[in-house]
Amino acid sequence: MSLPNFLQGNRPTWVEVDLSLLQRNFLGLRNWLPQSVKIMPVIKADAYGHGAVPVALRLQKMGADALAVAILEEALVLRDAGVTCPLLLLNGFWPGQENELIRCQLTPVVSCPNLLQRLEEAAGRARQRVAYHLEVDTGMARLGVAWEDAAALRAKHASSGWAQCTGVFTHFSTAEDASNPFTRIQLERFTQVLSAAAEQRWQSRWRHAANSAGILNFRESWLDGVRPGLAIYGVNPLPGPQSLLKLSPILSFKTQVMQVRTLRHGRSAGYGNTFCAERDSRIATLPVGYADGVARELSNRGQVLIRGKRLPIVGRISMDLTLVDATEAMGVETGDEVVLIGTQRGETILVEEVAAWGRTIPYEILARIGGRVPRVYLGSDST
Numbered sequence: 001m002s003l004p005n006f007l008q009g010n011r012p013t014w015v016e017v018d019l020s021l022l023q024r025n026f027l028g029l030r031n032w033l034p035q036s037v038k039i040m041p042v043i044k045a046d047a048y049g050h051g052a053v054p055v056a057l058r059l060q061k062m063g064a065d066a067l068a069v070a071i072l073e074e075a076l077v078l079r080d081a082g083v084t085c086p087l088l089l090l091n092g093f094w095p096g097q098e099n100e101l102i103r104c105q106l107t108p109v110v111s112c113p114n115l116l117q118r119l120e121e122a123a124g125r126a127r128q129r130v131a132y133h134l135e136v137d138t139g140m141a142r143l144g145v146a147w148e149d150a151a152a153l154r155a156k157h158a159s160s161g162w163a164q165c166t167g168v169f170t171h172f173s174t175a176e177d178a179s180n181p182f183t184r185i186q187l188e189r190f191t192q193v194l195s196a197a198a199e200q201r202w203q204s205r206w207r208h209a210a211n212s213a214g215i216l217n218f219r220e221s222w223l224d225g226v227r228p229g230l231a232i233y234g235v236n237p238l239p240g241p242q243s244l245l246k247l248s249p250i251l252s253f254k255t256q257v258m259q260v261r262t263l264r265h266g267r268s269a270g271y272g273n274t275f276c277a278e279r280d281s282r283i284a285t286l287p288v289g290y291a292d293g294v295a296r297e298l299s300n301r302g303q304v305l306i307r308g309k310r311l312p313i314v315g316r317i318s319m320d321l322t323l324v325d326a327t328e329a330m331g332v333e334t335g336d337e338v339v340l341i342g343t344q345r346g347e348t349i350l351v352e353e354v355a356a357w358g359r360t361i362p363y364e365i366l367a368r369i370g371g372r373v374p375r376v377y378l379g380s381d382s383t
């Protein structure tokens with residue numbers, strides 16, 4: 001795709017998100033899992049940088065059972081945009097947010113007695129029931145009630161007042177490694193809590209544990225529902241090649257060459273003069289930088305595609321500009337399309353690859369694509 005129409009006259013740096021591929025990934029998962037297993041896609045952090053509203057609306061239309069965000073502010077944006085399906089707030093809520101979440105029929109995660117008390121009181125005042133999910137910490141040691149405190153759990157969450165516990169879940173810390181026994185240990189701890197609490201009819205609540213890697217590696221973790229994030233965006237959650245599910249990346253990150261100059265042999269480029277031309281070189285300047293989410297770690301390490309060729313990023317990435325050695329691609333000129341993530345003329349740069357260059361994980365590369373980069377949505381319902 002050349003420059004999207006609405007970018008005419010603006011900086012030509014943008015992200016394309018293909019919603020028909022999102023749909024394909026979601027339906028692939030839906031058809032692969034038993035129908036009894038609910039799917040709650042995770043769309044926190046602006047749907048991992050893809051844009052939460054269009055992603056949520058499409059997933060809702062596809063029949064997602066619920067959607068998960070991190071915080072209330074994210075859920076409110078979705079409600080305002082017409083997302084009506086259940087929304088789980090994975091990080092719970094802060095004192096003072098109770099009324100808003102009850103009004104908007106949001107489902108917070110609660111695992112602290114004080115917050116449960118506040119929720120119960122606020123719901124009582126509003127005379128409106130509010131659902132919440134209880135997180136059980138089985139080894140991540142981040143949020144949730146420790147699995148050893150199952151007895152306390154039973155006492156606190158048994159009764160249903162205005163605040164009703166409609167789900168119980170845990171979160172894995174090593175699910176991408178199928179050979180690591182820790183996920184099975186976590187599952188065992190979770191199962192212990194669930195069976196100890198069986199007399200409170202927790203069996204009828206929504207029990208969930210698996211993230212994308214858990215879904216693929218641990219069939220026994222599917223329980224009543226799963227919480228895929230990375231997989232629905234078409235990113236492989238496992239370290240090796242994709243096998244079980246054919247996932248299609250839905251995001252491309254693009255820009256256009258802004259200027260091209262000759263850098264004479266021996267001359268340097270960029271802050272700190274960290275790149276020195278070993279031959280007369282053609283250097284392309286790109287109107288994108290670390291403020292847009294191009295990790296500074298990619299300085300002198302990353303690659304981009306121009307004219308279907310992989311070309312090295314040279315010199316230090318600056319806030320708004322990046323340099324590329326375009327000598328190997330004949331005739332590069334101002335206005336040429338540049339692909340930072342995605343496919344061009346049959347050559348592809350995956351976000352997994354970018355993450356490896358940046359010594360980080362695909363989640364961070366995606367979530368960091370800046371707010372000033374416009375998102376363009378392809379694959380409308382009719383296509």
Ligand SMILES: Cc1ncc(COP(=O)(O)O)c(C=O)c1O
Pocket residue numbers: 042090171210211212213227228229230231237
């Ligand atoms: C509690 C919880 N569940 C599920 C997910 C989805 O994880 P993934 O993107 O690996 O599928 C996340 C993401 O960080 C999470 O925090």
